[in-house]
Amino acid sequence: MLARGIRSYHRPSRLAEAIELVKQGAVPLAGGTRLLASAREIPNVVDLAALGLDQVELDDGDLRLGALVTLQAAADSPIVHSATGALLTAACRAQQPSRMVRNLATLGGESVFASPDSEVAAALLALNTVFVVERSDGPLESPALRFLRNPAEDVAQGILTSLFVPGAPEGTALERVAVLPSAPALVAVAVAVSFSGDQCGRARIALTGLVGAPARVPEAENRMEGSHAEDADIERAAEQVATRAPFRDDAHAPAAYRRQVARVLTRRALHRAVKQARSGQLPAAPRSRPTSRGRALVALPYFTSGRVELNVNGETRRPEVEARTTLLDALRRDGLWGVKHGCETGECGACTVLVDGRPVVSCLMLALRAQGRNVQTVEGLGTPDALHPVQQAFVDTGAVQCGYCTPAMELCAKALLEALPDPTEGEVREALAGCLCRCIGYVKPVQAVQRAAGGATADEP
Numbered sequence: 001m002l003a004r005g006i007r008s009y010h011r012p013s014r015l016a017e018a019i020e021l022v023k024q025g026a027v028p029l030a031g032g033t034r035l036l037a038s039a040r041e042i043p044n045v046v047d048l049a050a051l052g053l054d055q056v057e058l059d060d061g062d063l064r065l066g067a068l069v070t071l072q073a074a075a076d077s078p079i080v081h082s083a084t085g086a087l088l089t090a091a092c093r094a095q096q097p098s099r100m101v102r103n104l105a106t107l108g109g110e111s112v113f114a115s116p117d118s119e120v121a122a123a124l125l126a127l128n129t130v131f132v133v134e135r136s137d138g139p140l141e142s143p144a145l146r147f148l149r150n151p152a153e154d155v156a157q158g159i160l161t162s163l164f165v166p167g168a169p170e171g172t173a174l175e176r177v178a179v180l181p182s183a184p185a186l187v188a189v190a191v192a193v194s195f196s197g198d199q200c201g202r203a204r205i206a207l208t209g210l211v212g213a214p215a216r217v218p219e220a221e222n223r224m225e226g227s228h229a230e231d232a233d234i235e236r237a238a239e240q241v242a243t244r245a246p247f248r249d250d251a252h253a254p255a256a257y258r259r260q261v262a263r264v265l266t267r268r269a270l271h272r273a274v275k276q277a278r279s280g281q282l283p284a285a286p287r288s289r290p291t292s293r294g295r296a297l298v299a300l301p302y303f304t305s306g307r308v309e310l311n312v313n314g315e316t317r318r319p320e321v322e323a324r325t326t327l328l329d330a331l332r333r334d335g336l337w338g339v340k341h342g343c344e345t346g347e348c349g350a351c352t353v354l355v356d357g358r359p360v361v362s363c364l365m366l367a368l369r370a371q372g373r374n375v376q377t378v379e380g381l382g383t384p385d386a387l388h389p390v391q392q393a394f395v396d397t398g399a400v401q402c403g404y405c406t407p408a409m410e411l412c413a414k415a416l417l418e419a420l421p422d423p424t425e426g427e428v429r430e431a432l433a434g435c436l437c438r439c440i441g442y443v444k445p446v447q448a449v450q451r452a453a454g455g456a457t458a459d460e461p
C-alpha cells in the first residue's frame, strides 16, 4: 500500500544532479514520513540523504540548519537549544511525540509539507527563519513569512537546502493545547521576545489552529514592542491575538473555543518569555542521548529493483527489493516476523527497529535507506533460552499480553538504556511514546523498563 507507485529511486551526492532530477519531475524524499504515507502516485523519487544537508552550524550567533536535520537531532542539539532560546527544541518535541518518527522526519520536510498545525512552523516563524532554496537559476532566500505561507511556490523545481535562524531571542515560549499530549495541537502559540534596556524591542507571536498555515499576529506584536512588557501590555497583546487571528472551525474544535484558548496561551507564553528574557536563564535542555552519528549514505544513481545489502542483527542479508519496498516489508519477507506490521503510517510504532542504534518506524523507511547500515530487530535482542535483560524485565513485570507491541517497546527500551542507564520515569515514557499498546496499557511497560534499569518499580516499596 505504501511508497505507492515508486518505480525509480535516485540518491545523488551532488546538489546540481538532485536539482536536475527534480526539474525532470522526480519528487524529493527527505525523512519520507509524509511522502511514503501519502496516497499520491510518486513514480520517481530523488532521495536527498546523501547530499550532506544535515549540518547544524553556529556562525557569530546565527544558526544554520541543513534541511535534512531530523526533528530528533534538532531536539537533542545544545547548539539549537541555545541559538533558538530553547524554542525550536521544544517545538520539535511537542509536535511529534514519537522518537521513531522524529528520528526520520526532517526540518526541511516539515517546512515544505506545511501542516496547518505545525508547532515547528510556528516556532520557525517566531524565530524569523530564512529558508534557502537552491534552483537551477540560482539560490532563493525566502523569509518565513513568505515561505511558510505557500512553500510549494518557492520549492517548485528546486530543493530546500538550509534554514537560517538569525541571532538568538532573549526569551521564548511555546504553549499548546491538545486533546492528548500525543495529539496534534488544537492551538499552539510560539513567542520570541528581545529587550532594549527595559523596553521590549522585538516581539514575535505565531499561532497554529488557524484557517490555513501558521501565521504571526502583527497587531499583537505591536502591542508588545516599545512597551515595558507589564501585565497590561501582555493582556492587550493577548486580546489582539484573540480578535485578529482567523481561527479555524472544524470537527476538533469550534473557532470560538480556539479563540478563547489562544488568548490564555498567548498570555502564558508572553509571561514566560518575558521572565526568561529578564532572568537571562534558558530552560534546562532535556538530557540528550549520546548516540553515534549515523552512517553517511553513499550515492546510488538509479535503482528500480535488485538486491540490497543489509546488516541485520550482525548478519549480512541480501533481500531482493524494489525501489518502493519499505524496510518493514524487506525484513518480514526475509523471515523477521518480530517486526510487526500495523498501520503503515507511523502511528502505531509496532514496526520499530533500530537503525544504527536509533529507533525508527520501518514502515516509513525505504529498504534502500538501510543499505550498509546496522539494523537490529527483536530477533537480535536475546534468545528463548537467554533473554536480553530488557526482555526478562518485561516477563518478570507482566508487561506482555498479546505481544504485538512488545518488540517495539523492548527495542525502544534497549536504545534508551544504552544511552541513559538511569532514566527517570519521564524519560522512559518519552522513549516508549509512539508504541501503541492495545492490551497492557502504559503502566507495566514503564515499570518493566525501570526494572531493567535496576530501579524500583512503581508497585515496589
Ligand SMILES: Cc1cc2nc3c(=O)[nH]c(=O)nc-3n(C[C@H](O)[C@H](O)[C@H](O)COP(=O)(O)OP(=O)(O)OC[C@H]3O[C@@H](n4cnc5c(N)ncnc54)[C@H](O)[C@@H]3O)c2cc1C
Pocket: 027, 028, 029, 030, 031, 032, 033, 034, 035, 036, 037, 048, 067, 095, 096, 101, 104, 105, 106, 107, 108, 109, 110, 111, 112, 113, 115, 116, 117, 118, 119, 155, 158, 159, 160, 161, 183, 184, 185, 345, 346, 347
Ligand atoms: C504518525 C505521524 C504523526 C504526525 N503528526 C504531525 C503533527 O501532529 N503535526 C505536524 O505538523 N506534522 C505531523 N506529522 C508530519 C511529520 O512531522 C512530517 O511528516 C515531517 O516533518 C515531514 O518531514 P519528512 O522529512 O519526513 O518529509 P517527507 O515525507 O520526506 O517530505 C514531505 C514533503 O516535502 C517535500 N520535501 C521534503 N524535503 C524537501 C526539501 N529539502 N526540498 C524540497 N522538497 C522537500 C517532499 O517532496 C514531500 O512533498 C506526523 C507524521 C507522522 C508519521
Ligand code: FES
Pocket: 340, 341, 342, 343, 344, 345, 346, 347, 348, 349, 350, 351, 352, 361, 362, 363, 364
Ligand atoms: S508505525 Fe509502522 S506499522 Fe504502524
Ligand code: FES
Pocket: 399, 400, 401, 402, 403, 404, 405, 406, 436, 437, 438, 439, 440, 441
Ligand atoms: S501487549 Fe498487546 S498490544 Fe501491547
